[in-house]
Amino acid sequence: MAARRSNATAPYRCTECGWTTLRWAGRCGECQQWGTVVEAAEQTGIARRIEPVAPGAARAARPITAFDTSETPRRTTGVGEFDRVLGGGLVPGAAILLSGEPGVGKSTLLLEVAAHSALAGRRVLYATAEESSAQVRLRAERTGALHDELFLASETDLATILGHVDEVEPELLIVDSVQTVSSAHSDGIAGHPSQVREVASALIRLAKERGLPVIVVGHVTKDGSIAGPRILEHLVDVVCHFEGDRQTSLRFVRALKNRFGPTDEVGCFDMTGTGIDEVPDPSALFLGRGAAVPGTCVTIAVEGRRALPVEVQALTIKNGGPNPRRVVSGVDSARVAMVLAVLERRAGIPVSDQDVYVSTVGGVRLVEPAADLAIAIAVANSVLDRTLPAGVAAVGELTLAGEIRPVTQAAQRRGEAERLGYRNLVDSFSETLRGALDDLRGGAAVAGRAPLDDLPDF
Structure with a gap:
């Protein structure tokens, strides 16, 4: 027998939405929740007559402008x-x-x-x-x-x-x-x-x-x-x-x-x-403590209203097999896969033959697209075996066309970066990923290594 929504004598009722039925069902026919249909101890009251309260017995309604607006x-x-x-x-x-x-x-x-x-x-x-x-x-x-x-x-x-x-x-x-x-x-x-x-x-x-x-x-x-x-x-x-x-x-x-x-x-x-x-002030929890090494980049993430510096680390290893590994921790694997594709197609960084490992420091999880640019720079520097200059952070969302899009709360991120001593914030001002990597060439050399070579052409 079909269930009836307004049947006041129905012996079974959903505890979530109040849907009623004459027979027990494992799944509510209204809200589709499992295990919420139980035997009703009494009528739902929907069909009962409600007697109005006598005037003066209840608290009088007043205009909304008459209520006190002082802070609770x-x-x-x-x-x-x-x-x-x-x-x-x-x-x-x-x-x-x-x-x-x-x-x-x-x-x-x-x-x-x-x-x-x-x-x-x-x-x-x-x-x-x-x-x-x-x-x-x-x-x-x-x-x-x-x-x-x-x-x-x-x-x-x-x-x-x-x-x-x-x-x-x-x-x-x-x-x-x-x-x-x-x-x-x-x-x-x-x-x-x-x-x-x-x-x-x-x-x-x-x-x-x-x-x-x-x-x-x-x-x-x-x-x-x-x-x-x-x-x-x-x-x-x-x-x-x-x-x-x-x-x-x-x-x-x-x-x-x-x-x-x-x-x-x-x-x-x-x-x-x-x-x-x-x-x-959890800033120091998400930053590495050792000397700068290839494959690291700091981004400024926003948790609620709080801006936090988070270090993204990438490690790439040459793989001769047909299926290179992609291992991530603290970041979205789908975003990393997209960033790797943009890196190879739009910036000419070869990653299709590399095992790529991407992780964050301190166990924090980055879910916002603003970390795309930092991930891309970390992976690129790991492939090229170069480190970033001191005082550089990166914030930006990457598109499939290789463009860097602005992110929300940019002023707050920049202010936090300056407070922590990051004098150069790589963001949408560079317009494209390749342009951002070009901007980072100068001063990117490390003692004992040759200066950063030009990026390969498309």
């Missing part, structure tokens, strides 16, 4: 990089969702935030549903987060957590995590979409009624998206994502949604044996 008061978390991402600090009544892969450091960061808030005299309740109180205490001892104003509760029941809120009366509530807390008012086990929606709704309602900032931790799926119903991201005010490579200690916090500030800020952190440290 904020208070610092004590962690400057986290404040940067939040837009200046915590807003009373804000609901914040922090997501990230397991083991990336979400709990460590929030314990640091809780400790700084407690040190400032604000009472904090840290409700952990994944770890025992002893485990959190051991981490707090290691990171120096012990304070009498930091209260800890190891609970998985929503009603019990709300009871602790009434008893402690905190100024900041942290729940770790929303997928492991369950409510008796909803069917299913903890982590079920209906449970996640019920728990999140209750916590957000608590935040709005009491003006209490609430930070909840969210799990992620295999593809990196936030687990649970999509409505979870719509309900909260701020969605932050904590990311980083487990092979390095560098961590980034990005704001994917922020009702109180910009969404293009990035916070940098460094995971250490004693916790997590802020990195207000």
Whole structure:
């Protein structure tokens, strides 16, 4: 029997979009999500009659010009990089969702935030549903987060957590995590979409009624998206994502949604044996420390509103086989393949018979096209066995015609390059890749090597 969208008596309902059907289905016929169709405990309420509220019983509507436009008061978390991402600090009544892969450091960061808030005299309740109180205490001892104003509760029941809120009366509530807390008012086990929606709704309602900032931790799926119903991201005010490579200690916090500030800020952190440290100026993390060698070039990348110098390294080895290797780390393999094709066809640099290895320093990942020119220069210098002159950086997007296109936030990139001592920034002023390589001929010689030869003709 065909499903009906508006059937109020349908016994099955999608927890994501509210689509109803008379028979169970593994996939929702409306939003195409798998595993979201569950048995409805009650009618959806769509067909019910809604009685209007008597005049005067509700808050009166006013003209938009009558509302106060003063800035919402904020208070610092004590962690400057986290404040940067939040837009200046915590807003009373804000609901914040922090997501990230397991083991990336979400709990460590929030314990640091809780400790700084407690040190400032604000009472904090840290409700952990994944770890025992002893485990959190051991981490707090290691990171120096012990304070009498930091209260800890190891609970998985929503009603019990709300009871602790009434008893402690905190100024900041942290729940770790929303997928492991369950409510008796909803069917299913903890982590079920209906449970996640019920728990999140209750916590957000608590935040709005009491003006209490609430930070909840969210799990992620295999593809990196936030687990649970999509409505979870719509309900909260701020969605932050904590990311980083487990092979390095560098961590980034990005704001994917922020009702109180910009969404293009990035916070940098460094995971250490004693916790997590802020990195207000991460410039030195992405640059090589040794002497200049052939096949290196610095580019100025932009993470959020922050300009960062990143060193791109390339290594080429002659290969007599029919299929040379292309190995990349920290850059997009498709972009590198395009850059190599432009290098050979438009600039005459032979790379089709070379094994090419391209990597970034410090584990940072370059995803913007502005790194194309630096990759091309690094590979070209590796093939020609030449180094760049001191104080040279490159920023630009390459086209298939070999042209260098301007990039966004060029003034900010140039300012950061000058601050770090890069006197010559190779960019779209050179117009073409071949022109940029021509501009770099002068002074590119290294002691013990001959000057850079002319590039081969087409």
